[in-house]
Amino acid sequence: MLNVLSILIGLISLIIVIPSQIPLLGWGNWLALPLVVTGIVVGALSSTNAGRNFCLVIFAIAVIRLSLGGGII
Template sequence: MGLISLLWGIVAMIWMVIALIPFLGWGNWFLIPFAAIGAVIAAIGIGMSRPGHRGRAKTGLVLNVIVILVGIARLGIGGGLI
């Protein structure tokens, strides 16, 4: 689960960089739920793994949370939130 959440976070991070380009900000509407699913997978991975093997899941959780926060900020700046 940790590896899946890490890869999910990397894909979300790449998608976030693309969504920062002007006129592609609509991608944030799809990016935020995508990253939220990755965060849930990471949380499950943290809960299921042994204490010494939680690094990938924690990193995936951090990446996905960063993507969610940047996506919300981008929508707020661009007028995507009402």
Template sequence: MGLISLVWGIVAMVFMCIALIPLLGIANWLVIPFAAVGAVIGAIGVMLSGSGKNGRAKAGLVLNGIVIVVAVARLHLGGGII
């Protein structure tokens, strides 16, 4: 689960970088749920793995969380969130 969350976060980060381009900010509405699914997968991975084997799951969880925060901030700056 950790590897899936990490790869999911990397893909979400790429999509987020594309959504930061002006006039493509509407893509943030798709990036946020995509990263939220990755964060849920990462949280499940942290819960199911042992204490010393959850590094990838934690990294995926943090990466997806960063993507969500940046995408929400970008929507807020662009007027997408009322």
């Protein structure tokens, strides 16, 4: 059950992260990061790793985008 919850949290954060890849919308990644971290924690508490790994990939995408934009853009 926690794995499904982690995947759902990851999908919601993915909906926020995808449009945030557009220039000048990078602030959306800052909104998505706490949600993704919550998904990682919930996924770590589950018995399987799929939800946690999905959230880790989304986290990596958001962090790389933030680092390319200098953390702001």
